[in-house]
Amino acid sequence: MGVDSGLPDFRGSQGFWKAYPALGSAGFHFEDIANPRAFQEDIGRAWGFYGHRLNLYRRTEPHEGFGILLRLQKHFPRGTFVFTSNVDGQFGKAGFPEDRIVEIHGSIHFLQCRIPCHPKIWSAESFHPAIDDENCRLLSDCPVCLVCNGPARPNVLMFGDGQWIAARTVEQMNRFRTWFGTVSRPVVIEIGAGQSVPTVRSFGESLGCPLIRINPREWEVSRPEDVGIEAGAVEGIRMIAEGFGSATSG
Numbered sequence: 001m002g003v004d005s006g007l008p009d010f011r012g013s014q015g016f017w018k019a020y021p022a023l024g025s026a027g028f029h030f031e032d033i034a035n036p037r038a039f040q041e042d043i044g045r046a047w048g049f050y051g052h053r054l055n056l057y058r059r060t061e062p063h064e065g066f067g068i069l070l071r072l073q074k075h076f077p078r079g080t081f082v083f084t085s086n087v088d089g090q091f092g093k094a095g096f097p098e099d100r101i102v103e104i105h106g107s108i109h110f111l112q113c114r115i116p117c118h119p120k121i122w123s124a125e126s127f128h129p130a131i132d133d134e135n136c137r138l139l140s141d142c143p144v145c146l147v148c149n150g151p152a153r154p155n156v157l158m159f160g161d162g163q164w165i166a167a168r169t170v171e172q173m174n175r176f177r178t179w180f181g182t183v184s185r186p187v188v189i190e191i192g193a194g195q196s197v198p199t200v201r202s203f204g205e206s207l208g209c210p211l212i213r214i215n216p217r218e219w220e221v222s223r224p225e226d227v228g229i230e231a232g233a234v235e236g237i238r239m240i241a242e243g244f245g246s247a248t249s250g
Contacts, residue, residue, distance in 0.1 A: 047138035050131030066094035110155040113145035
């Protein structure tokens with residue numbers, strides 16, 4: 001979903017190293033830097049990566065597919081609910097109601113203690129990282145915990161992450177379950193969810209309702225009630241919207 005807004009594709013090391021050549025030349029893989037251990041070993045480098053991403057996501061405008069989905073939801077009596085593994089906050093920025101979004105891996109726009117010393121989660125709104133993009137390092141001070149004044153980290157679920165505070169996501173999931181109990185004949189539209197980190201795929205399939213899978217690489221489906229669309233996000237969303245007439249127009 002984010003790639004069609006111009007965001008980096010971290011699928012495989014080549015895409016990651018293209019976006020962050022300094023980490024590539026140092027032999028880092030995505031799993032190495034998207035890891036709580038990175039904040040223990042070299043917090044300047046870890047925040048160089050996450051600070052760059054935070055600045056990038058703040059600058060990025062959601063692509064037209066988000067707007068089409070917003071207009072499509074008007075056709076459904078109970079509206080829609082977003083379940084995303086993206087941490088970029090693009091659905092909220094595009095106008096989806098905050099109480100109708102599950103960010104299952106957290107959000108880079110929120111912070112928590114690195115340890116953590118306390119289960120607090122707070123907004124990163126006041127943090128404006130200055131980054132040495134060439135060397136992927138934080139130049140400004142890193143954010144600090146509201147309780148212990150030690151280093152803070154993004155409130156995102158990383159690889160091998162036993163320190164992530166999931167309270168915000170748990171609340172989101174509770175709202176989803178309440179909403180899901182009120183709908184009839186639900187349909188899942190899955191956009192760009194791969195198999196390497198199958199969180200979104202597994203969740204959508206677990207709901208037991210028909211699924212429309214939009215994916216340029218891994219679009220195949222196995223159940224007769226499901227539909228696979230071999231396309232990127234915007235193209236696939238447009239194809240679905242054609243059945244609703246004016247949904248694609250502003």
